[in-house]
Amino acid sequence: MSMKFKRSIFGFIDMIKFSHLTQNRAKHLSMGENKDVSTNFKVNNLAESLHPLYMKAQLVKINKLNPMMTEFVFKRLDGTKFPFFKAGQYVSLQTKINKSLVSRPYSIVSSPEEALDNVLRLAIQKSGFFSTYMCEKAKVGDEFVISEPCGDFTYSPIRDKKDIICIAGGSGITPFVSMAHAIADKNEDCPMTLFYGCRTLKSACYLDELNKLVSDKFKLVIVTSDEKNDKYESGFVTSELVQKYCDIENSTIFCCGPENLYKFIKKEFSKYDLPIKQLHIEESCCKDLDIENPKKFVLTVFMEGEIYKIDCYENETLLTSLEKAGLNAPNRCRGGVCGWCHSYLIKGEVKINIQKDYRREADKQFNYVHICITYPLSDIEIEVPKAY
Numbered sequence: 001m002s003m004k005f006k007r008s009i010f011g012f013i014d015m016i017k018f019s020h021l022t023q024n025r026a027k028h029l030s031m032g033e034n035k036d037v038s039t040n041f042k043v044n045n046l047a048e049s050l051h052p053l054y055m056k057a058q059l060v061k062i063n064k065l066n067p068m069m070t071e072f073v074f075k076r077l078d079g080t081k082f083p084f085f086k087a088g089q090y091v092s093l094q095t096k097i098n099k100s101l102v103s104r105p106y107s108i109v110s111s112p113e114e115a116l117d118n119v120l121r122l123a124i125q126k127s128g129f130f131s132t133y134m135c136e137k138a139k140v141g142d143e144f145v146i147s148e149p150c151g152d153f154t155y156s157p158i159r160d161k162k163d164i165i166c167i168a169g170g171s172g173i174t175p176f177v178s179m180a181h182a183i184a185d186k187n188e189d190c191p192m193t194l195f196y197g198c199r200t201l202k203s204a205c206y207l208d209e210l211n212k213l214v215s216d217k218f219k220l221v222i223v224t225s226d227e228k229n230d231k232y233e234s235g236f237v238t239s240e241l242v243q244k245y246c247d248i249e250n251s252t253i254f255c256c257g258p259e260n261l262y263k264f265i266k267k268e269f270s271k272y273d274l275p276i277k278q279l280h281i282e283e284s285c286c287k288d289l290d291i292e293n294p295k296k297f298v299l300t301v302f303m304e305g306e307i308y309k310i311d312c313y314e315n316e317t318l319l320t321s322l323e324k325a326g327l328n329a330p331n332r333c334r335g336g337v338c339g340w341c342h343s344y345l346i347k348g349e350v351k352i353n354i355q356k357d358y359r360r361e362a363d364k365q366f367n368y369v370h371i372c373i374t375y376p377l378s379d380i381e382i383e384v385p386k387a388y
């Protein structure tokens with residue numbers, strides 16, 4: 001009885017409040033400050049500093065690592081720090097070369113801690129148009145646009161085994177240098193054994209830096225294919241060699257390097273029948289097709305209310321054609337994975353690199369393509385968003 005009485009009393013008070021709702025609201029509004037509503041919120045500022053999308057950066061140092069590999073050190077032009085990232089991630093580096101607006105993804109070599117000191121290091125192998133430009137023409141003081149760190153070639157405690165086996169081939173060493181630093185800095189907690197496959201000891205990069213990081217949590221195994229040395233392993237990174245140092249079944253494998261290495265490693269470890277999530281391969285960029293006398297087509301691009309008619313070729317991706325014409329199409333991985341270059345194909349026939357086609361079923365059905373893995377087979381009309 002008493003509960004019922006209380007409820008009805010409180011209900012009555014609520015009713016009174018409700019009847020004065022308009023006056024109360026007017027009273028509170030009149031008490032408010034007569035100034036514009038703030039658009040500067042702490043949480044938005046934090047989100048922006050962690051996910052800046054694009055950053056202007058300056059090249060501050062160039063270190064030649066060997067005849068093929070060069071390290072580039074960048075700092076942010078606005079003086080703020082680079083966002084903290086997961087070791088193993090990459091950034092997309094962009095610049096203008098003549099009329100073209102070119103970009104490429106590169107794994108970050110530096111540690112997440114260095115990012116907080118406004119330092120970002122990338123190591124680039126001289127091969128292909130942009131990377132050769134960087135190694136031969138880029139100079140200290142040049143300005144670039146760098147994307148926020150992205151990619152999931154990173155250690156995940158809920159997905160991965162506690163121990164990780166990392167296999168690097170040639171320039172594929174870069175993400176693992178960052179991971180080794182992250183372990184030393186206690187930003188990652190995963191015992192790591194790194195197998196670094198290189199032709200000769202001289203061709204290897206970052207040996208001094210890696211050797212300094214060796215600990216009970218980080219082991220380094222150098223494997224030279226073209227020379228023998230008592231101190232190192234020689235030959236290739238076979239599963240037998242890995243088994244000598246690690247428990248393969250109870251480890252997660254990360255592999256980064258050239259396409260040939262991926263084929264070799266997949267075959268080598270197939271006998272272990274590991275679940276798909278136990279082997280991570282860093283996706284490579286989609287390349288030009290090897291076609292003699294490629295056909296030329298007209299590519300009509302609808303971008304932010306403008307219409308552009310440009311040339312495209314059957315051996316080049318639509319993204320490459322856009323970049324050659326200086327159009328700023330969004331892109332990150334250039335390997336079909338991230339979805340940043342997602343665009344609407346209005347008309348035309350295309351060929352898509354099936355091995356790299358990670359589109360959702362709905363995208364396939366409604367004619368959305370990833371232009372980084374799509375080649376023209378006829379004149380094309382396409383709607384592409386602008387990067388920034």
Ligand code: FES
Binds near residue numbers: 332337339373
């Ligand atoms: S740039 Fe990543 S899917 Fe095209």
